[in-house]
Amino acid sequence: MRASMLRSIKSLTTSPSSHILRRGYASEAVPERKVTVLGAAGGIGQPLSLLMKLNPLVSNLALYDIANTPGVAADVSHINTRSEVVGYASDAELGKALEGADVVIIPAGVPRKPGMTRDDLFNINAGIVKGLCEAIAKHCPNALVNMISNPVNSTVPIAAEVFKKAGTYDPKRLFGVTTLDVVRAKTFYAGKAMVPVAEVNVPVVGGHAGITILPLFSQATPKANLSDEVITALTKRTQDGGTEVVEAKAGKGSATLSMAYAGAIFADACLKGLNGVPDVIECSFVQSTVTELPFFASRVRLGKNGVEEVLGLGPLSDFEKEGLEKLKPELKSSIEKGIKFAIQ
Ligand SMILES: NC(=O)C1=CN([C@@H]2O[C@H](COP(=O)(O)OP(=O)(O)OC[C@H]3O[C@@H](n4cnc5c(N)ncnc54)[C@H](O)[C@@H]3O)[C@@H](O)[C@H]2O)C=CC1
Numbered sequence: 398m399r400a401s402m403l404r405s406i407k408s409l410t411t412s413p414s415s416h417i418l419r420r421g422y423a424s425e426a427v428p429e430r431k432v433t434v435l436g437a438a439g440g441i442g443q444p445l446s447l448l449m450k451l452n453p454l455v456s457n458l459a460l461y462d463i464a465n466t467p468g469v470a471a472d473v474s475h476i477n478t479r480s481e482v483v484g485y486a487s488d489a490e491l492g493k494a495l496e497g498a499d500v501v502i503i504p505a506g507v508p509r510k511p512g513m514t515r516d517d518l519f520n521i522n523a524g525i526v527k528g529l530c531e532a533i534a535k536h537c538p539n540a541l542v543n544m545i546s547n548p549v550n551s552t553v554p555i556a557a558e559v560f561k562k563a564g565t566y567d568p569k570r571l572f573g574v575t576t577l578d579v580v581r582a583k584t585f586y587a588g589k590a591m592v593p594v595a596e597v598n599v600p601v602v603g604g605h606a607g608i609t610i611l612p613l614f615s616q617a618t619p620k621a622n623l624s625d626e627v628i629t630a631l632t633k634r635t636q637d638g639g640t641e642v643v644e645a646k647a648g649k650g651s652a653t654l655s656m657a658y659a660g661a662i663f664a665d666a667c668l669k670g671l672n673g674v675p676d677v678i679e680c681s682f683v684q685s686t687v688t689e690l691p692f693f694a695s696r697v698r699l700g701k702n703g704v705e706e707v708l709g710l711g712p713l714s715d716f717e718k719e720g721l722e723k724l725k726p727e728l729k730s731s732i733e734k735g736i737k738f739a740i741q
């Protein structure tokens with residue numbers, strides 16, 4: 398969580414007059430914002446719900462899952478921060494969970510086990526995401542949708558097709574969450590460049606699976622003089638970051654805690670954009686004309702309507718240019734697979 402967010406949280410929760418601050422904060426400075434988490438009782442959903450409960454920009458937090466929601470909602474609801482928490486536990490309650498949502502975060506679906514690719518999750522997760530997006534189109538068609546469920550390279554195109562079919566598609570409001578790739582690239586770069594990690598910025602473009610994840614270390618700041626070998630190794634580690642965690646968890650799932658952190662950063666950026674904070678920029682997998690592919694992750698400026706501007710790639714090194722051409726066939730086929738599934 399960023400320092401400013403932590404400072405706000407600290408002032409809300411530890412000041413002796415925190416109730417006064419909270420009232421003033423809610424009514425004067427910050428608009429009401431409802432955030433809904435779909436899959437809230439899962440490995441990502443639980444810590445993500447916690448982090449959203451700590452976010453002072455949230456006034457209503459709706460936690461939906463098909464299993465174990467009441468316990469998670471009761472637990473999170475006792476935290477003395479601004480938002481009201483309500484849990485929704487069954488299909489019949491999904492509409493209420495979504496009604497009035499400004500941001501919907503979707504970490505619903507199965508995670509990988511060792512030996513699987515993200516695409517191996519398609520058969521189960523495509524159907525889950527389709528159903529949830531149909532409900533979003535019906536109950537909160539204007540919400541910003543943060544898609545975490547894998548394979549993101551296909552689930553985002555699925556969501557787009559579902560929204561098109563319902564007549565609610567607005568490309569400015571649909572985001573594949575690739576923030577974890579950026580979080581990893583920053584961490585790994587800081588370790589090699591020997592610079593303070595909090596100061597590091599690295600754009601990560603392309604998609605969210607294997608070689609489709611393309612960190613642009615040539616644009617990393619603070620600048621460092623890293624050898625080609627180190628850049629190659631950093632790129633590979635970023636691309637394989639998810640697999641590194643899947644293998645370490647040895648059958649007990651994939652990244653949950655670092656993903657919850659990344660999801661909270663991205664949702665916070667969406668809320669800031671909605672609230673009119675200027676110059677909010679994050680990488681995300683969105684509808685795009687940056688390349689010939691219909692969806693592509695790059696830096697995106699967030700605003701009151703979601704995507705305000707999809708930023709270009711900037712100057713690439715020869716290594717990155719090569720990586721960009723290599724990733725296109727795989728990313729294209731994952732996008733097409735999603736579209737085909739949704740329109741059948
Ligand atoms: N975009 C990214 O960078 C990342 C994406 N992921 C993906 O996030 C997804 C979730 O991962 P975990 O939380 O570890 O899995 P998990 O299995 O721990 O939790 C998933 C939750 O979704 C719920 N769920 C299933 N069907 C549902 C439905 N129709 N409606 C509402 N909830 C439903 C389950 O009950 C469960 O609580 C996976 O697809 C995983 O691959 C994971 C890490 C990073």
Ligand SMILES: O=C([O-])CC(=O)C(=O)O
Nearest residue numbers: 509577638639640651652
């Ligand atoms: O690797 C996985 O299956 C989960 C994921 O997307 C990540 O950790 O980046």
